């Protein structure tokens with residue numbers, strides 16, 4: 001494993017990477033436009049931690065109504081009923097569709113919670129200035145980013161749940177407020193992940209910048 005203390009850092013060498021096109025710019029002023037693509041250059045995403053926390057806390061709060069409020073109101077003749085995500089999973093389970101119940105439960109309850117928990121862990125560690133396991137934490141962030149691309153599956157799982165639970169037996173069905181809250185949780189978690197700057201993980205592990213540049217003069 002390479003010794004991190006010997007690797008010079010871009011910031012110490014006056015280099016800034018463009019987040020949009022990847023161009024490395026020398027001695028760029030903060031907020032200067034990228035010479036290649038025109039997007040704003042900054043050494044770290046501005047207010048990364050504050051933004052990420054704000055989105056994440058909002059997602060945590062909305063996770064409650066997403067699971068407590070009904071995602072579906074249905075009625076048939078004179079009977080009306082509402083289903084939350086959990087009540088839908090339970091009725092799938094009771095119907096004997098164990099595999100589907102597990103898939104829906106995982107995609108719509110466990111995965112969103114794990115994503116939020118993992119990001120909260122990354123944020124807390126950066127705020128504490130932890131230099132512990134930076135590689136593993138960077139990998140965790142990459143996984144979060146990758147899973148984020150598939151966030152529509154979480155919403156799809158809830159849609160699937162509604163279709164499976166009541167398919168064929170419906171006279172009338174309306175989406176409940178829970179589905180809006182659930183969609184908001186998914187979107188807010190994506191925004192929180194995008195706002196986090198993984199380079200902050202490595203900032204705490206840095207050795208004095210001068211030492212790095214001394215050993216690798218440019």
Ligand SMILES: [Zn+2]
Pocket residue numbers: 018019020021022023034035036037038039
């Ligand atoms: Zn650029």
